[in-house]
């Protein structure tokens with residue numbers, strides 16, 4: 056009983072200097088709630104004569120320790136679960152790791168848009184209501200050669216909006232080889248269903264001919280669609296129909312031809328030593344009436360879905376009530392515009408756009424990182440794993456040619472474990488890296504943990520936290 060009486064009161068606790076800084080940071084209310092919860096639980100333990108709790112209460116620096124416990128608990132409550140990680144998976148555009156990192160220009164534009172009222176949908180010349188697409192449309196049209204453009208939440212939304220606007224209650228013809236699933240929830244057949252249109256598959260998995268499309272077009276056909284087979288490639292005895300032929304067929308039949316490019320690069324990537332991806336402009340030039348693509352894949356911007364093409368079709372998209380549900384906010388628009396503006400200077404693009412900097416990073420540069428890391432990493436893991444630098448291949452990821460891999464270097468960790476326990480040991484090693492303050496995400500291959508160094512920029516930050524492994 057006397058012990059219980061020696062517990063400080065809430066008021067006394069909150070007045071101590073020990074909690075002043077915490078209260079300054081997060082406010083009185085949260086600290087009071089946590090202090091009360093901790094006091095209550097301690098009272099319960101003491102009433103139950105818990106030996107450890109009683110000894111703690113008698114300790115000389117009890118008050119200091121108790122306040123530290125409150126501070127820790129409040130800090131956990133206020134910390135975000137969304138934290139930065141090191142993407143050393145070797146997949147540069149990694150959907151689960153948030154895809155592209157934004158350039159500073161975009162971040163600054165986002166701050167300005169976020170912290171001010173803006174003319175988002177306000178025409179400053181007339182003082183009347185404006186169009187939120189107007190801010191981006193000109194820049195997108197200039198770089199792609201399109202007549203018109205609009206932007207929605209992501210490319211899945213772009214495809215949904217196009218299908219629902221142009222083909223609701225009607226048929227959409229698509230090659231069986233293109234009925235793709237892109238990571239989790241985006242499956243073309245499911246999107247068709249959500250958009251209330253009927254999917255009409257033509258051809259076979261590996262071969263589709265122009266005559267297959269021709270034969271399938273009927274009075275109920277609303278459009279022809281081509282989907283970039285983002286995350287796989289069918290090789291061998293294959294045939295697909297060129298976009299130019301499809302667009303010509305669509306024109307003959309008086310229906311639109313839509314191409315879902317997925318990644319959709321705005322520029323030719325070959326000058327950056329990357330494989331050629333069809334650009335949005337090339338796709339429009341071959342006759343596509345609408346092209347859809349992501350803002351945060353090869354483009355290197357924020358999450359968004361971009362639709363460019365014929366003005367008459369884009370106008371119809373804008374008038375669909377779904378557009379309102381799928382539209383982007385001012386912060387995304389500001390970031391996207393800043394990124395697209397960087398494309399106006401292609402020569403400096405690979406230094407200013409983080410995604411392109413990573414994709415086009417030279418092997419020499421990656422080797423410098425590897426050489427700097429090897430010794431500290433070996434020291435940190437002495438006795439636990441052997442570490443060496445190994446040649447590896449990075450991939451672009453998220454829908455750019457999966458088979459075109461880029462030469463890179465990885466730290467390769469072989470756990471020191473008894474035979475038969477290697478798998479478990481490598482899993483444990485991988486978990487230790489993930490448990491670091493800035494988690495390190497690698498990939499496991501053949502009983503080894505590989506950390507692909509292509510996307511590692513903060514080498515010192517990486518080394519500093521090794522001691523906590």
Ligand SMILES: *Cc1c(COP(=O)(O)O)cnc(C)c1O
Pocket residue numbers: 209210211212214237241282283284285315316317318348349350359360453454
């Ligand atoms: C990635 C991709 C999508 C989905 O785009 P999100 O921006 O992730 O919504 C749709 N179609 C293709 C071909 C893709 O590669």
